Amino acid sequence: MIVAGYALLPMQVSRYLRWPLALLLFAGGLVQFLDQAMRVFLGRPLNLLLDINLLPAGIELLQGAVGPLLSGLLFLALGLVLLLLLLGCARALRNLEVISAPRTALAIFGLVLAAGYLPDAQRAKLPISAHLTQSFTGQVERMASVVRERPAFEAALERDPFSRAFPEDSFTALGEASVMVVFVESYGRQALEDPRYASHTKPALEKLHQAAREKKLHSLSGWAKAPTIGGQSWLSHASFLSGLWIDNQIKYQLLSESKRRTLAQAFSETGRESHLVMPAITRAWPEAGFMGFDRHVFAGDMNYAGEAYNWVTMPDQYTLSYFEREIRSKDTPFFAMLGLISSHAPWTPIAPVLEDWQSIGDGAVFSRWADSGESPAELWQHPERVRKHYGLSIEYVLETLGSYIRNVPVEEDPLLMVVLGDHEAGAIVSGQDAPREVPVHLFATDTDLLRPFREAGFTKGTIPQESSTLFRMHDFRDFFIQNYRDKLAETVSVN
Structure with missing residues (x-):
């Protein structure tokens, strides 16, 4: 969809989309990576609203396991990799700015929209995925569920049968x-x-x-x-x-x-x-x-x-x-x-x-x-x-x-x-x-x-x-x- 969008827009417009879209692609890839890591190590999907609190604990666990020097080098290497990925996204998008093919772009949009109405078995065979969209929508849904649960939990806190005293016996x-x-x-x-x-x-x-x-x-x-x-x-x-x-x-x-x-x-x-x-x-x-x-x-x-x-x-x-x-x-x-x-x-x-x-x-x-x-x-x-x-x-x-x-x-x-x-x-x-x-x-x-x-x-x-x-x-x-x-x-x- 992004490639088709670039092919449809004039270069004077698409050039301003380079860094916002690069950040979007980078963030989507990072969220997907963290989601897979959470599934491997904790057996559940990522919830950014809750799991940001685990970052300090994860750093401490790594330092305790491999030592501060090696963990510091690992974090430095990770930071460099993430920076290169962000720059790579921006470079790839810059290459798309020179493409102008409005009819092809419209055809791609039509095919993608049509694919959405195909049966699951047929759609699975197409070289089309919505992992980026699913990554963001999944995060929004999980965070929203936590927000919805909060009033019910606060009410449960107030319904303690022993709020005044425990039985004497x-x-x-x-x-x-x-x-x-x-x-x-x-x-x-x-x-x-x-x-x-x-x-x-x-x-x-x-x-x-x-x-x-x-x-x-x-x-x-x-x-x-x-x-x-x-x-x-x-x-x-x-x-x-x-x-x-x-x-x-x-x-x-x-x-x-x-x-x-x-x-x-x-x-x-x-x-x-x-x-x-x-x-x-x-x-x-x-x-x-x-x-x-x-x-x-x-x-x-x-x-x-x-x-x-x-x-x-x-x-x-x-x-x-x-x-x-x-x-x-x-x-x-x-x-x-x-x-x-x-x-x-x-x-x-x-x-x-x-x-x-x-x-x-x-x-x-x-x-x-x-x-x-x-x-x-x-x-x-x-x-x-x-x-x-x-x-x-x-x-x-x-x-x-x-x-x-x-x-x-x-x-x-x-x-x-x-x-x-x-x-x-x-x-x-x-x-x-x-x-x-x-x-x-x-x-x-x-x-x-x-x-x-x-x-x-x-x-x-x-x-x-x-x-x-x-x-x-x-x-x-x-x-x-x-x-x-x-x-x-x-x-x-x-x-």
Whole structure:
């Protein structure tokens, strides 16, 4: 259509269109490229209104994976490529300015318009596409949908059944039991069902089950649907705590500015000190305040003396060791939420699991493996090896949890432990059409502590069955509050 337009217009007019059209073509190509990148890595299309916020996080991830020098060179090369593409678009359009063929142009317009009315099967055979138009219209439609959703979400924020107070008998059925919620990075359904990963994860889950049985811990498993895929773990964390479906950054921002009462606040107000342990957080995080925890523990607070594992600030075994020393071993009941991050991309290197937990100390022992194996730059040239390392990283986390249960006295105090994924891994690992479902594992020192989840449809053991209940990530807040009150009465459905 652009070529035909140039052929129809006189040169005195078309010359003024060169740079506006060059910018349009360049922007369209860039949006299409970013859209494809989002589909590959996050399994969803680009939404400029939401995803512009991911740019700083993406830069940090790249710097953590390949280092500041190489990432700086990559950004410089990318900038030069983009500049050359823009100049190339302008040069190509300048070559069209000398063409004058009005009859041919009109014929092209007629053919293109006629092609629009052909059946899909016949139109697909023509050398005509509308990718540029679809790229822009798709973006407008996705951004408009976010704008339309905003009033409904703001209304949902106001409809909190616990806006004034949580029930006085909330969690009394837990007795003196503490509640420990462990989010496992990128731990999705494909980790259990894709044969490439199941060969690593199923044996690790069986070891985890055996470790729990040795400590006389009871276990159940099920599924939960996450609001995100491939990244943005904070959306799952916020959904879990708030009881609202937080599936984009605008909702997250609105939630963080609201007075919505969270699960952490419910535990704090009923006598359990609440702790947020996030080893991936390396700078100020003001939004953490809305989550309602009494205490925040971030990377700089954990006294880790070892080397970082590329983007991963510290191995998960150190995180659990710190948690055991500083939080779980205290005498008072608590509510804690931890983020385990060793299964975060780029999935290299992978630390060994140390069975001697006393040797962990300040974590310096882990430095010896910080440079082992392939570098991210080498690994990510080979998608199959990337997938293998993903499976190994999930295996590491599950085996670390099993070792934790075996080697620390978790059975000495009443405990309800919830282990679940934050989201499915990116499309490079999970595929283009992976469901947004994550495994959920529950462990308890007393079988009564699991009764609400058992009656809700969770199944025995550490491998969730197809018949297991599918929660949504935002079901957990109200489920806990409604089902752990003064008496463990009939379980209130998540639906």
